[in-house]
Amino acid sequence: MSLTIKLRYKGITINSDQINNLKADLSQMSSQSSIPWFDDFFGVAYRYFDLRMNVVPLISDRKESASLWHDTIHWWLDPSIKIRFVETGDKYWFIMGADSQKPESNLNFFKVLPKSENYERFKKGHGGEAYLRLGVYTKKSLDEVKKNAICNCGHEAIDHDEGDDDVCLYNDCDCKKFSSFQVNLLKRKKTITDIAFLDEKDVKDDPLAWNCLNVNKYSKSE
Ligand SMILES: [Zn+2]
Ligand SMILES: [Zn+2]
Secondary structure: OOOOOOOOOOOOOOOHHHHHHHHHHHHHHHHHOOOOEEOOOOEEEEEEEOOEEEEEEEEOOHHHHHHHHHHOHHHEOHHHOEEEEEEEOOEEEEEEEOOEOOHHHOOEEEEEEEOOHHHHHHHHHOOOOEEEOOEEEEEEOHHHOOOOOEOOOOOEHHHEOOOOOOOEOOOOOOOOOOOEEEEEEOOOOEEEOEEEEEEHHHHHHOHHHHHHHHHHOHHHOO
């Protein structure tokens, strides 16, 4: 992103170092404090697809996913896309942001999520690169799925009572109602090469993660 600095007053001389400092300050400001934080999405899926791990923010509405892509992610400069994971106990913060060619509609994403097997798999296996795609998330009930569809409890649809309340028939399972979801990955993708897992005590050294926790946690905790 290049910034044009216009000097309003004649007679001010400014050397190139000062201009560079000014540019650095301005880009810090624009890339960190003025971008709204967006967490109105369902979660994040981690999938192997096209030989690479995919990080898939899940949006429950197809139109909304299209406009998020058009207005925001489409304008991101791939090398500037950052994702950060900050673990706190059995949860983690998913944090994502980038420099945009259209800064006025830029957004930073965050979501506090429970750690999952897929998350751990991604953490171990991403190899420093991932594709970013959006996914459209649809909930499915027992009568909308095939018999081998997996319920959120981990057991198949066929193991759930087809009577009134869909309970799981496994004795040691306390699932009371079949529920499953389907994720449609959208085709368009971006490449992420800046991925970091951080401890909460280290977020101060990471501008994006620090800004996120500052705005969405520390300033709200009292
Ligand atoms: Zn179940
Ligand atoms: Zn079950």
